[in-house]
Amino acid sequence: MLPAASVRLGIQSRSFSTTRTRRSSSVDPKAVAEAFLSKFSKGQTFVRKQLLDANQVRLFSLTLNRPYLWPGSSVRPLMTLEEVEPQEGSPLPPAYHLCYFTPAQLPGILGQDGTDASFNPDAPFTRRMWAGGSFHWPGADPNKSRQRGGQALLRVGDTVTEVTRVLSCEPKVIGKTGEPMLVVGVEKEFRNSQDELCVLDRRNWVFKEALDPSKPASLVPKPQELSNEALDESVQGKLWREYNRNEATLLRFSALTFNAHRIHYDKPWATEVEGHRNAVVHGPLNLIAMLDLWRDEVSVYRGVGEGSAQDDEVLYYPQKIEYRATSPVYAGEAYRVMLDEGARDQEAADIRVVSNDGTVCMKGTVTDWAHGN
Template sequence: MSTPCQAPGRHVHSSAQIATTELLTKVKGHKFIRKQLLDGNQLQKLSLTLGRRSESSTEEPPDGTPLPYGHHLIYFTPSQFESELGADGSDTTFNSPAPFTRRMWAGGQMEWNPDISLKIGERVEETTEILDATAKKSRDGSEMVLVDVEKRFVTPRGLALTDRRSWIFRQPLNAPPPSPSTPISTIPTTKSHTQDALSPQNEYPIRHLVWSPVALFRFSALTFNAHMIHFNETWTRQVEGHPNVVVHGPLNLINMMDYWRDVHSLEGEVKAKGISYRALSPLYAGEEYTIGTEAVEGGSGGEGRYGLVVKKGEVVCMRGEVVGVKV
């Protein structure tokens, strides 16, 4: 028996399904192509932000310097006027339509060409296209939209990297009731730091990290990322419901690949062929967390699989599996 507002046999689309259809109609099948010179100044500033003293200096790296794994994320940054950004400051090119406006980095895969690396001083072409948008349900039953995007980076020597990434878009939280109390304001006294420690339960070192609000702001500036959850404490607390500004998903991915490079590449004898990763729980400024190795599996042809994990205490925040190949 049908209700007055529903014809017999008619399928009622959810808000998430309507949003995915609208987004796919807008950008599905379109390829966005940009070319950019990979300049050394940008890479040097990232090394300073990461605190990697061995790779930071008073001079930018010379032309021909290969980009470390994941460091391409500071290039081909968003290119929109402020008036075109979302209410939260995010780039809206591949954002889901309203009401699914809360964007989160969910995971992805990267595939590197072991024979062709991205290098400083080269002009690289990036081609971006949306692969799919899917209506999903979260664990609490609420609707959300999953958006998958692929980026291909081609140098004058050929394809160097394919980067597929996924974003989750949720509906806004209910606005908190107005409070007569003074807005929360803190003075950021935490300093970012990284330290490796050996663990008796693991043959590989455990890396301890803390990110300050200052470092997160610098990373936002490097990536031209105006998403306010990473630098605006009032927004992240009162609108997004987080306890503090959020550590960037791309920053954690870079940290994971830097850890793999330092611990498992054996001074370049093993190259990364790819990584699949998934973000599981947010991390915040001032929190200490770790990156470690869960498992290493050998394979045929000199390949190996390295299971990496990012944890805050016993909470798993990100997992990744790197495929390495001997050179």
């Protein structure tokens, strides 16, 4: 059994390169999956505690280009996170817990590509990629804000417990290439100091066969971007926000999540070994962009006033989000996060990350507490 300190949090971006792998036809993927489950899925839990310090989430929010944790709020009158830390007790916005409970391994435990290898299946399935999952906020039920005890939210200054368990490991085959892979499901609970469940984080990791760095990769070609007219048409009836991430943002995000996966900051590795055309934008960075757009629009639509975000009753969390990465997003390439205009009043709202060449890079469905059960 691995020590609790070896549980991994930094999510990795999914790779869709056309690179070569070191094939091991003699290895049975089903046998590797069964051995993995025998090792990790006998009811074991891996437990860690951590203080949610103010400076970490402050730097995280600033890296996301957000000077306030919540729409319409200020840290103190006329002050932003550039000037002061968030106050103790401030609730973390949805998915901002990803800057805590980061990997805690010595360098020798990392894989060749920089990824944490704590939960890897046996060779050759050691190339981990992030595929998707779901977040649930059971403690954010708005009805609880009016009840004794209130909502159960992750808050700055609290000591929180993370409980991790392996749920599944299934052998799969990629339809287009016939390449074998393993899909590992992991669940993380985040409980506050009162032992209330605040966040349930389920994620899926894909494990493919390891790459051979000595063999050159074939680069993923860049599609033609849509015309301005087509881009304008694509956002008709949408609530949307455009991003173009640079390498500095990716480096800061990697540092704050302690994510050493080289595709996010090491361009030679990303292009020459893994076949990407540039550094890859982190999957959770796109996921948070989807959640931030949703909560900003819901807050404005429902009339959150200046400064009122210090009141828990006007903090908007979804009930849950389910999401799946479908294609990489690259540094230096514009993309948009899009939500239907009517989504602010829908029970389940579809949200997308779409590159300016029309490629859908991430799909998500947000379920609202106002309608969800």
